[in-house]
Amino acid sequence: MLTHKGDKSGIRSDFISDYDDLADQWWDPRGPLAPLGWIARARAGFIPVAGHEQARLLDIACGGGLFGPHAAGKGYRVFGVDLSEMSLREALRHGFDEVVRADIARLPFDDESFDVVTAGQCLEHVPDPFGVVAEACRVLRPGGTLVVDTIADTKVARLVSITLAENVPLPGRPPRGTHDHRLFVNRERLTGVAREHGVELELLGLRPRLREMARYAAGRLEEVRMVRTKSTSVLYLGVGIKK
């Protein structure tokens, strides 16, 4: 059963908070989680090649490990943390070296113990995304790279990411209740918290290539590439180095 946040939390009653039930769909290229794979590929483009033999990368809320194949070959020992046990099993099958079941609000890792920390498409699923960013910065070593991507707290993001994405019947459509717009993440506050914790984030927008989206929808393509946009008002990515 999918579990949902109760009304008392103020979160949409159908908001998905448990990915165990979706765990067998992580790797379906036309399934409801497919766009996460497209974003994972784009995220990986911001990860430097490891600078030493013991380099460690932590993927926060790694889910079924869609980032794993893209991290492979960069030279890191790849760690994942997530609450969904079933998803973590998938991650181990797809390039993750070690996984831990834990709440990303309190990462079970030492200070400054990772060379790269990524947090893809998870900040908009937790009640305190800024606490997660602070934790990400805490476990990142000075000189290490932080990459986060999430959804902006704007009306246009609500329209695109919920009204359209969850309702237009196309392959790759996320299940209804995937997002609650009240959890979408304020860009100024995100960069402010990262700065307080030593990371100056550069923000950029991302969107799927529209021509490829059309071919994907028509069944003529299995994956859609993401392109950068100047506007960060829907899907956006932040990248920075810790001082």
Ligand SMILES: C[S@@+](CC[C@H](N)C(=O)[O-])C[C@H]1O[C@@H](n2cnc3c(N)ncnc32)[C@H](O)[C@@H]1O
């Ligand atoms: C939209 S998926 C993104 C997964 C992965 N980062 C990706 O981009 O493919 C959100 C993930 O966040 C995880 N998650 C949500 N809240 C969490 C929490 N408090 N602690 C750990 N994981 C959490 C879910 O289990 C799910 O795997």
